[in-house]
Amino acid sequence: MFSFFRGSSARVALLVLGMTAATITPIVISTPASSQNTVPSTTPSPATPSATPSPASSVNLSDVSSDYWARPFIQVLADNNVITGFPDGSFRPNQAVTRAEFAALIQKAFPNQNRVRQLSAGGFGDVPAGYWAASAIQYAYETGFVAGYPGNVFSPNQQIPKVQAIVALTNGLGIAGSTTGTSTDLSTYYTDASAIPQYAVNSVVAATQSNIVVNYPDVKQLNPQQPLTRAEAAALLYQALARQGRVQPIASNLPAAQYIVGGTAGGTQTGTDIVSLAASSNSFTTLTSLLKTAGLADILQQPGPYTVFAPTDQAFAALPAATLQQLQQPENRETLIKILRYHVVPGAVTASQLSAGELKTYEESAVNIQIDRANNQVSVNNARVIQADVQASNGVIHAVNQVLVPPDVNISQLNQPPTGNTDGTTPNVNAGRTTLGGPSYIGGGGNIGLSGNDTALGDSNFSVFSKIGLTRNISVRPSVIFGDDTLFMVPLTLDFAPRRAAEVGARTFSISPYIGAGVAIEANLDTDFGLLLTGGVDVPLGTRFTLNGAVNAAFMDETDVGLQLGLGYNF
Numbered sequence: 001m002f003s004f005f006r007g008s009s010a011r012v013a014l015l016v017l018g019m020t021a022a023t024i025t026p027i028v029i030s031t032p033a034s035s036q037n038t039v040p041s042t043t044p045s046p047a048t049p050s051a052t053p054s055p056a057s058s059v060n061l062s063d064v065s066s067d068y069w070a071r072p073f074i075q076v077l078a079d080n081n082v083i084t085g086f087p088d089g090s091f092r093p094n095q096a097v098t099r100a101e102f103a104a105l106i107q108k109a110f111p112n113q114n115r116v117r118q119l120s121a122g123g124f125g126d127v128p129a130g131y132w133a134a135s136a137i138q139y140a141y142e143t144g145f146v147a148g149y150p151g152n153v154f155s156p157n158q159q160i161p162k163v164q165a166i167v168a169l170t171n172g173l174g175i176a177g178s179t180t181g182t183s184t185d186l187s188t189y190y191t192d193a194s195a196i197p198q199y200a201v202n203s204v205v206a207a208t209q210s211n212i213v214v215n216y217p218d219v220k221q222l223n224p225q226q227p228l229t230r231a232e233a234a235a236l237l238y239q240a241l242a243r244q245g246r247v248q249p250i251a252s253n254l255p256a257a258q259y260i261v262g263g264t265a266g267g268t269q270t271g272t273d274i275v276s277l278a279a280s281s282n283s284f285t286t287l288t289s290l291l292k293t294a295g296l297a298d299i300l301q302q303p304g305p306y307t308v309f310a311p312t313d314q315a316f317a318a319l320p321a322a323t324l325q326q327l328q329q330p331e332n333r334e335t336l337i338k339i340l341r342y343h344v345v346p347g348a349v350t351a352s353q354l355s356a357g358e359l360k361t362y363e364e365s366a367v368n369i370q371i372d373r374a375n376n377q378v379s380v381n382n383a384r385v386i387q388a389d390v391q392a393s394n395g396v397i398h399a400v401n402q403v404l405v406p407p408d409v410n411i412s413q414l415n416q417p418p419t420g421n422t423d424g425t426t427p428n429v430n431a432g433r434t435t436l437g438g439p440s441y442i443g444g445g446g447n448i449g450l451s452g453n454d455t456a457l458g459d460s461n462f463s464v465f466s467k468i469g470l471t472r473n474i475s476v477r478p479s480v481i482f483g484d485d486t487l488f489m490v491p492l493t494l495d496f497a498p499r500r501a502a503e504v505g506a507r508t509f510s511i512s513p514y515i516g517a518g519v520a521i522e523a524n525l526d527t528d529f530g531l532l533l534t535g536g537v538d539v540p541l542g543t544r545f546t547l548n549g550a551v552n553a554a555f556m557d558e559t560d561v562g563l564q565l566g567l568g569y570n571f
Contacts, residue, residue, distance in 0.1 A: 061091040068093070069216050070231035072256045073238040076247060082108050083234055093231035100133035100156035102165060102233065103140035106172065109237045113143040113172060124154035131156065145172030162232060163200045163224035169212060169240050170203040177206035188390055189261055190222045200224070212239040213261040235259070262391065273301045274308055274392045283399065286316040286324070293328050294337045305348035306395035309367070309380050311403045319403060323411055335409055338363055342406040348395045351378055351388035365406050380404060407510045408499045410438050410540055432571065435469040437495035437512030438538050441546050442466040445566015447481045450551075452560030455522050456483030457552060463564055465548065467538070469495075477516065477534070481562065489552060491518030491534045498540070511537040520554035530556040536564070544570055 061078065064071050070093060077083045078091075083105065085091045097105075119138050127134050137154055140146045145168045148154045169175070186193035186201065189208055196204055204224070207213050214235035215222060228236075239260065241247045250257050275297045278284035287310055291297040300306060316324060327336045341363040349359075358366035370379040378385040383402035390397040405411055432440045444464050452458035465479035475495055481487045493516030513536070520532040536550025546568045554560045 060089065061085045062089045064091050064093060067255075068231075069256060069259065070235050072250055072254055073214075073235040074231065077109075077234050077238060077241075082237065082241075083230075091230065093234075094229050096159040096227035097165075097230055097233050098156060099146070099154065099158050099160045099164075100127075100131075100137060102160045102168070102228070103146055103156075104133050104136040105233060105237060106140045106143075106145045106168065107136040109241060110143070110145075110172065113145075115142040116144045117142055120152075122152075124148050124152055124156075126153045127156055140168070140172070143172055144174075145169070159227035161225050162222070162228045163196060163204065165228045165233065165236060166207045166213065166224075167200050167203040169236060170206045173240060173244075175206045175210055175212070175243075177202060177209055185389060188387070189220070191218075191220050192222055192224070196222065196224045208261050210239075210243050211260055211262045212236060212243060214239060214256075214259050215261060216259045219259050219261060273394045274304075274306060274397060275300045277390065277392050277397065278310065283312045284310060286313045287311060290316075290327065290336060290340060294333065294340055296337065296340055300344075300394075302394065304394040305346075307345045307347060307349040308395065308397050309343045309345075309383070309385070309400045309404060310397050311343070311383075311400055312386070315383070315400065315402050319411065327411075335411075338406050338409055339403070339411075342367070342404050342409075350396055351385065351398065354378055363406050365408070367404060408497070410498045410510065410512065429470045431468055431470060433469040433471075435471070435475050435495040436473050436497050437475075437514055438498065438540050438546060439570040440467050440469045440475070441548075441568030441570045443546070443548065443566050443568030445548070445564060448563040448565070450561040450563055452554075452558045454556050454558040455485045455487040455520070455554055455560045456481040457487050457489075457520075457554050457562040458558075458560035459483050459562075463566060465550075465564065465566060465568070467546075467548075467568065475514070475516075476518075477514075479564070481564070486523045487554060487560075488521040488523060489518065489532050489534070489554070490521070491516040491532050491552075493534065511539050513537050520552075520556065522554075522556055528556050530554050538568075541567075546570055 061074065064074050068074075074083065074091060074093065078085065083091075119141050123129070123134070123138065127137055131137075133156060137146075137156060141148065141154075186196060186204060186208070190196070204213070204222070213222070214232065216232070216235075235256075238247060238250075242249050250260065275288065275291060278291070279288045288297070291300065300308070326332055327339070342361050342365060344362045345359055345367075346362065354369050354371065356369055356371045359369050360366045367380050371377075372379075378388060378398070380398075380400055381402075381404055383400040383404060385398045386401050387399040390399065434440065442464075443466070444462070447457065447459075447461050447463045449458040449460055461481050461483040463479060463481045465477065467475050467477050469475050473495055475493050477489075477491050477493055479489045481489070493514040495514045496512060498510040498512040515535045517534070518532045520530045522528040522530070531554075533553045533555075534550055536548060539547040539549075541547055548564070548566055548568055550564045552562050552564060
């Protein structure tokens with residue numbers, strides 16, 4: 001993979017971005033209906049059933065059709081007597097589950113749990129000794145799955161909200177959340193995360209990370225306070241059993257798998273690689289398009305893992321006008337690849353694992369990570385991470401609010417259409433255009449004489465200089481050095497692409513070298529002419545200013561050499 005990145009003609013090593021997604025819409029979860037379960041009658045067999053019900057299933061439920069979303073969960077549990085149907089042969093999948101019925105399901109699904117507490121001798125005041133679910137309620141309470149309400153009541157006939165069922169499973173099975181490798185921000189997964197009660201947040205995080213949560217029909221909507229339905233209860237129980245290895249994970253090619261938050265029980269995700277997540281989000285349409293244009297989409301769908309700092313559509317829209325259009329032109333493909341690769345680093349690095357300092361990208365240039373733990377804020381170069389830890393099957397996405405530009409790329413050169421003819425003829429001249437080295441400018445500064453005293457070039461004097469782009473690579477750079485023997489210099493220069501120079505604080509600077517030759521004109525009574533040689537660098541300081549440094553040699557009666565330094569205003 002690494003060699004492919006470096007070796008592709010597009011150098012598509014790329015990877016990128018994948019960038020994915022980021023503000024990428026939260027990743028998975030759906031809106032469950034209300035649910036409930038039938039009271040099972042016997043202890044489930046410890047056998048490990050198949051994830052896909054066989055045609056010879058012993059239990060036929062008249063209202064669970066072959067294409068019903070929860071059939072794979074329901075049929076396996078029914079075949080193993082974890083759940084049962086009603087006397088009329090129905091299952092009633094959309095019927096709500098009561099607290100008593102859920103306790104009975106717990107006892108059937110997890111019959112060998114250790115008891116961690118003891119119910120008082122009198123039991124719950126609203127659960128009579130002869131109540132049909134009294135034993136199941138006592139078992140679910142003493143094994144830590146469920147608890148009662150103040151006043152020693154259990155409310156057995158109360159419909160259980162989905163979030164309570166999730167809390168019960170994580171408590172009884174001792175499932176704890178992880179702070180590494182997966183997101184602990186529930187808004188990453190659920191559009192209605194704010195509706196999750198505070199007492200349940202840690203449990204929902206743990207269940208989500210363990211792929212226990214199943215949401216139908218919208219995998220991104222939890223509906224935590226809605227009553228649990230019998231179908232949803234079957235799905236939650238199945239996923240919890242799959243986590244224990246007692247049933248096989250739902251096959252990824254079954255429709256039911258798409259409703260498992262975070263993927264299948266085995267922890268892999270279906271259609272949730274970096275590119276697929278970006279493509280499914282309204283926030284990463286531009287990124288997805290650019291990945292395809294650069295030929296990098298297929299790479300970011302491979303196993304990786306990768307970490308992508310993914311610019312949102314708003315981040316791309318903030319680029320200078322026409323930049324996006326120019327990036328998608330064939331002649332700028334290499335630049336596009338460099339930019340995209342600069343957003344991708346090897347490995348899956350979550351926000352909690354990031355540390356301040358440099359982080360090397362696949363473009364082999366480092367980004368600078370800044371961490372503000374007090375405000376829980378991560379920045380990359382000058383971009384803020386606005387949504388962290390979007391989990392993909394082959395890595396992690398951090399959405400950022402700015403496009404990261406490699407230090408050796410000057411995107412201002414893309415703002416104007418490239419000149420030149422595809423048939424190899426002489427390119428058209430467009431005075432004042434941006435060249436490969438950066439925009440045109442006019443500025444002022446000083447000259448430091450290095451040798452000679454025939455002209456102002458050999459002394460320390462004030463200077464005015466400019467750059468006027470003519471073609472993609474050629475500029476004319478008229479300048480004047482004032483003094484006793486004022487010197488006019490008109491060189492024609494060959495501009496080179498910018499390259500990384502140095503870092504100052506969190507900012508990385510690039511330099512754009514150039515060399516050239518022309519004419520030097522000494523403005524005195526005789527007006528002398530001579531050969532001029534020049535070489536220097538432009539250092540872009542942003543979209544408005546360019547720092548210039550150049551060494552000029554004028555061959556008049558004597559050879560004068562001077563060092564010119566100054567600041568130009570881009571136009």
